[in-house]
Amino acid sequence: MPGTDSETSDAAADPDSGASGDSRERIMRATYRALCAHGYASLTMQDIADESDLSKAALHYHFDSKADLLQAFLSYLTDSFRERVTEETECEGGPFERIRTLVGLLFEPPEEDRGAEFRTAILEMKAQAPYEPPVRERLAAFDEFLRAEIADGLDEAREAGIVRADVDPDAVAEFVVTVSNGAHARQVALGRPTDCAETYLMEYLTTLRAGGER
Known part of the structure; x- marks a missing residue:
């Protein structure tokens, strides 16, 4: 996961976290x-x-x-992932490659050797979303970010003739995000690996290319 050793009192305050x-x-x-x-x-x-x-x-x-701290933590996680997506995809050759990179990041295990425990804690936080509007809002914003990134990339790829003209970018983006969320929830609840979901999502994306199998 995305410290410094000393606290900086004159650092600009972060409006979401309340901390320097x-x-x-x-x-x-x-x-x-x-x-x-x-x-x-x-x-x-x-x-x-x-x-x-x-x-x-x-x-x-x-x-x-x-509750305030954990809401800020969710924002921290989503901001960190957005930055990672930007860093990892800015050098990719085109919109379709950017989508595949983003999907790969969705299945990348957390840093540090505490991946299972962390995924369990996050799933617990997600379970509170129906009852805690601030948590739901942050999770919904991240979900929309993922959906929009994938849909916009597919739309750009379709316009460039890389993806088939009959592909619905919004529907595909919804499907990819749903499968990713489901695979991670199943991993936490049942201990099932996400490798198969990642592999088949990547294969599915390949079939969307112009000239690919339908």
């Missing part, structure tokens, strides 16, 4: 470690403080509650 840039990174990394260790349901502010060099009081200085 350096302290925000440290808190977000500590939140990641605490979620992996304790899960979402039993996580406390003290657990997060224990994973950082900040006190519980210092966390409350930046965030009024655990």
Whole structure:
């Protein structure tokens, strides 16, 4: 997952997190470690403080509650993924290659050796979305980002003659995001690997190319 060693009091405040840039990174990394260790349901502010060099009081200085901190953490995750998508796709040769790279990133395991625990904690957070509008809004925004990136890339590829003219970019994007979400939920709940879903999604995308099999 996407610290610095010292807190910078004069850094510009992040409007979403309520923390300066350096302290925000440290808190977000500590939140990641605490979620992996304790899960979402039993996580406390003290657990997060224990994973950082900040006190519980210092966390409350930046965030009024655990809910506020976890909402900021979701924004941190989505922002980090957006940046990763930009970095990984900006050198690709065309829109179709960018889509394949994005799909590959969706199935890339988290950094650090805590992937299973982290995916479980995130699924727990997703389960709260129907009851916590701020969580739902952040998850919906990320879902829309993925859908739009794929749909826009397919539309561009179709206009360039790379993808078949009968392909519906919006429908394909909805399908890809749905399969990805389902594969990850199944992995957490049942321990099933996502390799098959990734492989067949990539093969499915290949069939969309102009001249490809239908």
